[in-house]
Every structure is written in structure tokens, then in C-alpha cells.
Amino acid sequence: MAIQAPNHHLQALAGRLCSEGLYARLDEPIGGPPTLHVLNPDVPAAEEHVIVEGVTDDAWFWWAWAERIAPAGDLDDAVSGIRRVLGAAA
Secondary structure, three states, X not given: OOOOOHHHHHHHHHHHHHHOOOEEEEEXXXXXXXXXXXXXXXXXXXXXXXXXXXXXXXXXXXXXXXXEEEEOOOHHHHXXXXXXXXXXXX
């Protein structure tokens, strides 16, 4: 299994989300885990934070409210789930 830092998974997801028309910013607070702040520019109130749990190929993306989104290796499923929650048209 390849070891990947959590921000690697979040950066890859951010790139995909931005290409889909969403805004995504990686936050790396001092002393805390990285999070991805995601915003639907068409519905500015629709914003959430995404985290990643795990550093291997078995890592998962999670909502900040502790609900799984998709495996970190499945960006298509993750983008689809995030777009659905943020009300972004397909």
C-alpha cells in the first residue's frame, strides 16, 4: 500500500471539485488536521468541510459531521456526493 499524506488526497479532490465549478480551499491549521473547505458559488450558503481519515490507499473522505463520503481513491464518487450535498447541478 502506498502511504499518502492526508493533504495529498484533499489536494487531489480540490482539483477535481474546482474543475466541476465548485470552490475548494485546503486549510492546514497549526496543530490540527487538514480540511477542505468546499463552497458552491451558485448557493453561497452551501458550504461544508471535508476531511480525510487514514493515510493509506484505504483512506476515506468524510464530512465534518462524521459521515463517510467516499473512499479517497474514488474521486468520481466523492465529487458526486459532494455536489449532491451542496446542491450543485450535474
